[in-house]
Amino acid sequence: MNKKPVNGMRDILPAEMKIRDYVLRVIRETYRDFGFTEIETPCVESIENLSSRQGGENEKLIFKIMKRGEKLNLQTAQSEGDLVDSGLRYDLTVPLSRYFANHQADLPKPFKALQIGPVWRAERPQKGRFRQFYQCDIDIFGDGTNLAETELILAMSTVLSRIGFRNFNIRINDRRILKAMAACSGLSEDSYDEIFIALDKLDKIGEEGVAKELLALGMEEEAVSRYLELFRSVDGVEGTRAVDTLAASLGGALDPAVAENMKQIFELVLAASTVPFDLIFDPTLVRGMGYYTGPIFEIAVPEFGSSVGGGGRYDEMVGRFAGQPTPACGFSIGFERIITILMENGFEIPGSKEKTALLLERGLSPEKTAAALKDAQQLRAEGRQVLTASMIKNRKFQKEQLAAEGYLDIREYYENPIER
Amino acid sequence: MNKKPVNGMRDILPAEMKIRDYVLRVIRETYRDFGFTEIETPCVESIENLSSRQGGENEKLIFKIMKRGEKLNLQTAQSEGDLVDSGLRYDLTVPLSRYFANHQADLPKPFKALQIGPVWRAERPQKGRFRQFYQCDIDIFGDGTNLAETELILAMSTVLSRIGFRNFNIRINDRRILKAMAACSGLSEDSYDEIFIALDKLDKIGEEGVAKELLALGMEEEAVSRYLELFRSVDGVEGTRAVDTLAASLGGALDPAVAENMKQIFELVLAASTVPFDLIFDPTLVRGMGYYTGPIFEIAVPEFGSSVGGGGRYDEMVGRFAGQPTPACGFSIGFERIITILMENGFEIPGSKEKTALLLERGLSPEKTAAALKDAQQLRAEGRQVLTASMIKNRKFQKEQLAAEGYLDIREYYENPIER
Numbered sequence: 001m002n003k004k005p006v007n008g009m010r011d012i013l014p015a016e017m018k019i020r021d022y023v024l025r026v027i028r029e030t031y032r033d034f035g036f037t038e039i040e041t042p043c044v045e046s047i048e049n050l051s052s053r054q055g056g057e058n059e060k061l062i063f064k065i066m067k068r069g070e071k072l073n074l075q076t077a078q079s080e081g082d083l084v085d086s087g088l089r090y091d092l093t094v095p096l097s098r099y100f101a102n103h104q105a106d107l108p109k110p111f112k113a114l115q116i117g118p119v120w121r122a123e124r125p126q127k128g129r130f131r132q133f134y135q136c137d138i139d140i141f142g143d144g145t146n147l148a149e150t151e152l153i154l155a156m157s158t159v160l161s162r163i164g165f166r167n168f169n170i171r172i173n174d175r176r177i178l179k180a181m182a183a184c185s186g187l188s189e190d191s192y193d194e195i196f197i198a199l200d201k202l203d204k205i206g207e208e209g210v211a212k213e214l215l216a217l218g219m220e221e222e223a224v225s226r227y228l229e230l231f232r233s234v235d236g237v238e239g240t241r242a243v244d245t246l247a248a249s250l251g252g253a254l255d256p257a258v259a260e261n262m263k264q265i266f267e268l269v270l271a272a273s274t275v276p277f278d279l280i281f282d283p284t285l286v287r288g289m290g291y292y293t294g295p296i297f298e299i300a301v302p303e304f305g306s307s308v309g310g311g312g313r314y315d316e317m318v319g320r321f322a323g324q325p326t327p328a329c330g331f332s333i334g335f336e337r338i339i340t341i342l343m344e345n346g347f348e349i350p351g352s353k354e355k356t357a358l359l360l361e362r363g364l365s366p367e368k369t370a371a372a373l374k375d376a377q378q379l380r381a382e383g384r385q386v387l388t389a390s391m392i393k394n395r396k397f398q399k400e401q402l403a404a405e406g407y408l409d410i411r412e413y414y415e416n417p418i419e420r
Numbered sequence: 421m422n423k424k425p426v427n428g429m430r431d432i433l434p435a436e437m438k439i440r441d442y443v444l445r446v447i448r449e450t451y452r453d454f455g456f457t458e459i460e461t462p463c464v465e466s467i468e469n470l471s472s473r474q475g476g477e478n479e480k481l482i483f484k485i486m487k488r489g490e491k492l493n494l495q496t497a498q499s500e501g502d503l504v505d506s507g508l509r510y511d512l513t514v515p516l517s518r519y520f521a522n523h524q525a526d527l528p529k530p531f532k533a534l535q536i537g538p539v540w541r542a543e544r545p546q547k548g549r550f551r552q553f554y555q556c557d558i559d560i561f562g563d564g565t566n567l568a569e570t571e572l573i574l575a576m577s578t579v580l581s582r583i584g585f586r587n588f589n590i591r592i593n594d595r596r597i598l599k600a601m602a603a604c605s606g607l608s609e610d611s612y613d614e615i616f617i618a619l620d621k622l623d624k625i626g627e628e629g630v631a632k633e634l635l636a637l638g639m640e641e642e643a644v645s646r647y648l649e650l651f652r653s654v655d656g657v658e659g660t661r662a663v664d665t666l667a668a669s670l671g672g673a674l675d676p677a678v679a680e681n682m683k684q685i686f687e688l689v690l691a692a693s694t695v696p697f698d699l700i701f702d703p704t705l706v707r708g709m710g711y712y713t714g715p716i717f718e719i720a721v722p723e724f725g726s727s728v729g730g731g732g733r734y735d736e737m738v739g740r741f742a743g744q745p746t747p748a749c750g751f752s753i754g755f756e757r758i759i760t761i762l763m764e765n766g767f768e769i770p771g772s773k774e775k776t777a778l779l780l781e782r783g784l785s786p787e788k789t790a791a792a793l794k795d796a797q798q799l800r801a802e803g804r805q806v807l808t809a810s811m812i813k814n815r816k817f818q819k820e821q822l823a824a825e826g827y828l829d830i831r832e833y834y835e836n837p838i839e840r
Binding site: 001002003004005006009010011012013014017018020021025028032033034035037038039040041042043044045046048049052063064065066068072074077079080083084085086088098099101102103106107108109110112118120122132142143145147150151154264267268271272273274320321322353355357360362366369370373374376377380381384385386387388389390392398401402405 | 421422423424425426429430431432433434437438440441445448452453454455457458459460461462463464465466468469472483484485486488492494497499500503504505506508518519521522523526527528529530532538540542552562563565567570571574684687688691692693694740741742773775777780782786789790793794796797800801804805806807808809810812818821822825
């Protein structure tokens with residue numbers, strides 16, 4: 001039997017687990033304060049739902065589950081599709097949309113959902129990337145107004161602040177602004193996906209690099225130059241002023257309601273936020289998933305490099321399950337990334353209980369053992385975390401290990417204490 | 421796209437989810453008080469580990485995962501085994517034993533583990549039984565003394581008590597007593613598995629039914645009669661007195677240390693327990709899994725019929741992974757069963773926050789919206805759970821739904837409040 005976890009997945013050790021549990025508690029409590037209700041979907045989804053082209057590249061990475069019993073017929077199977085009936089979910093958004101469509105009649109309207117759980121992607125194993133990882137999503141179904149975006153931003157920033165992050169920022173854009181900028185520059189609509197993939201690399205490859213990629217896609221030089229000029233025109237311009245500047249340049253290519261909506265989100269968030277963070281309008285923000293239809297956002301802690309969450313509005317996905325379109329807007333926390341940052345920075349869980357360890361000599365009489373167990377119960381009743389354990393031969397090592405785990409109060413129980 | 425969950429699995433609605441979350445919190449906090457540390461293993465295990473005959477009948481119920489990429493070759497595949505490399509775990513004990521073997525050097529000794537998570541079994545779907553369900557296990561590795569059994573019983577009974585159960589009992593037996601009783605009666609060792617399966621039905625089919633099954637297995641009438649007489653001899657005899665009575669009848673067939681061990685567990689639990697429950701010596705208790713080697717126990721709440729947890733000592737499993745045997749003892753909570761009982765009995769979560777809902781008229785100006793959002797933040801700061809939501813057309817229905825969810829304080833925000 002193999003004592004390693006399967007390739008690309010990992011066991012979680014106690015020290016990390018404590019931090020994960022603490023962060024999950026903060027996430028749950030905070031989102032609950034904001035009126036989100038937790039739900040759960042099975043980890044397994046039907047293969048049709050997972051292969052419906054909602055998931056982009058992720059659909060290539062599905063762990064597929066074999067049919068069972070009579071339904072499995074190796075002899076007559078022509079292709080993989082004949083052998084498989086389900087798979088492990090690659091995100092929480094597809095199952096959540098299915099869930100909402102399925103239980104709509106039993107759910108409050110609008111519905112504010114919290115979902116936390118593992119997802120799986122069979123990516124090439126690499127440092128810091130695993131094939132099973134957790135996602136924490138909040139989503140609001142049935143609210144087409146920017147109250148949804150605002151609440152998501154307020155809730156998410158409160159979570160980060162309660163975990164202990166300072167100096168984070170939320171960048172925001174709108175898929176419709178993204179498209180209007182491309183349209184207004186004369187870039188061809190057929191290539192939007194590729195154009196945005198190139199634009200997404202702006203901070204890595206610079207303006208010249210993006211220009212090069214766009215030209216390689218067959219875009220006209222003049223259009224590319226107009227396009228990049230648009231971004232330059234709001235470089236260093238902040239927030240709603242940048243939105244106004246862009247809206248003026250874009251003219252008829254952008255519905256004025258879209259610009260107005262963006263400005264209102266700024267206004268609402270700034271008025272109601274009780275934690276400090278920067279809200280930044282960033283016309284270069286793309287977000288990979290094709291299902292977004294309106295505002296999109298990404299949250300980052302610059303001192304730790306990368307994004308720790310993101311989301312946006314996806315008004316068309318639920319309709320694919322439910323028959324009728326339902327506005328939807330969601331935010332996903334990069335849970336594993338946050339845990340990594342906390343682990344690397346020696347995070348201390350606040351408000352942990354004091355810890356006492358009682359070590360019992362091997363062969364201690366039942367009377368003395370009972371006395372030790374009663375002491376343990378008494379200390380627990382006083383609010384301490386109490387471990388009882390049999391002594392091992394190397395008592396010094398055992399005590400060092402316990403001290404490393406935070407057991408600063410270690411008491412020993414011997415049959416004949418006087419002799420020691 | 422299919423809006424139903426896959427066959428045999430289920431979506432969890434908000435009302436149940438709140439209770440699950442609450443119970444999990446009680447479980448985690450209580451076990452932590454007893455010095456257990458939480459760990460996590462991947463949901464996916466290698467197919468070799470799942471098919472090693474540790475899991476008994478469960479091994480027939482594995483959800484198997486297809487190989488991917490180059491490793492998957494439909495043309496050359498002769499059997500299922502050629503197509504599959506892993507599967508979803510059917511319990512937490514096999515992964516935990518693998519985990520302990522893998523990380524032994526980094527873990528404290530003895531190691532007290534808590535593991536909570538979903539497991540999967542492709543059973544025929546039926547009422548109350550699902551193909552994905554949660555298990556909550558505590559296990560102690562590296563302690564061969566009865567301190568392990570005692571602590572498991574104390575911790576588990578404290579959990580049940582904190583959840584709110586009264587009048588529960590823990591039945592205890594020892595696999596070695598079970599075997600000694602069969603041996604002493606002259607039943608043949610080759611048939612122990614079948615004999616114990618028959619014995620396990622005693623409360624359903626009665627003494628006569630068991631006798632019939634044993635005779636059908638080819639046992640001698642005299643042996644069967646001796647065997648059943650042994651059980652009768654302790655009928656109505658309680659606790660350690662029953663152990664003494666049996667030990668006297670069994671004579672050399674039972675190692676006196678086994679009886680002594682059982683009596684000590686009684687003594688220790690009764691001395692140290694701070695919550696009321698009945699500890700019952702039950703020589704008819706079997707526990708299905710073949711891997712148990714010593715004491716076994718089962719916890720039940722008689723007014724709700726069935727068992728809500730069980731466990732025992734399994735000193736030989738870790739050795740199959742680690743190379744060297746490590747004593748192990750564990751207890752598994754029947755989490756789904758407990759949730760069902762609580763749901764059916766209108767369980768109220770204690771200490772929930774007061775809930776306020778703010779309903780915002782559609783088209784409310786940004787100024788009034790901001791004011792409402794600020795009110796929400798203020799109420800949250802005062803410790804309330806606050807939902808903000810856009811009004812839907814059927815406002816009366818919306819308010820009824822909110823009231824049903826516990827939002828007893830509902831406030832409405834209109835652009836022109838005077839007109840109403």
